[in-house]
Amino acid sequence: MALPQTITSELDALVTHYPDRRAALIPALHRCQEQLGGWLSPQTLEDLAAYFGLEPVEVFGVAFFYPMFRLRPRGRHLVSVCHNVSCSLRGAEQLLEHVCKVTGAPVGGTSPDGRFSVVRVECQGACANAPMLDLDGTFHEDLDPERAERILRSAP
Numbered sequence: 001m002a003l004p005q006t007i008t009s010e011l012d013a014l015v016t017h018y019p020d021r022r023a024a025l026i027p028a029l030h031r032c033q034e035q036l037g038g039w040l041s042p043q044t045l046e047d048l049a050a051y052f053g054l055e056p057v058e059v060f061g062v063a064f065f066y067p068m069f070r071l072r073p074r075g076r077h078l079v080s081v082c083h084n085v086s087c088s089l090r091g092a093e094q095l096l097e098h099v100c101k102v103t104g105a106p107v108g109g110t111s112p113d114g115r116f117s118v119v120r121v122e123c124q125g126a127c128a129n130a131p132m133l134d135l136d137g138t139f140h141e142d143l144d145p146e147r148a149e150r151i152l153r154s155a156p
């Protein structure tokens, strides 16, 4: 199998910005994740290895190392709950517990209806307004469980 032509065209342009093709691997992983359903399948990683002329283990190693790469399918909405110090001190664990209850998704997993995936994340730089969560790239801050529930229930 091979990467779709739309992606290889984009990668062909991307690699010209780097002195060494393999330096474009991380941005290429991001592009594939964005455009191929929000995660990186084993086949996609093998296709990327072929594209870059690398051993598959090299590409798998990079994808497994960085937490921003998802190696399993995820729900339609991604809920990222910060659990670092400021958020923890202001109720992040209770918030996370409530998020899991409302969405039906376990931490690090996806709800049975495929609607939500929930993950713990490190500090998002919104400590002054802790606790917070990120829903599909939008920060929601100064949360309590009830407010978080309203936000999650209003997600399409």
Ligand code: FES
Pocket: 082, 083, 084, 085, 086, 087, 088, 122, 123, 124, 125, 126, 127, 130, 131, 132
């Ligand atoms: S500790 Fe949660 S945003 Fe910084």
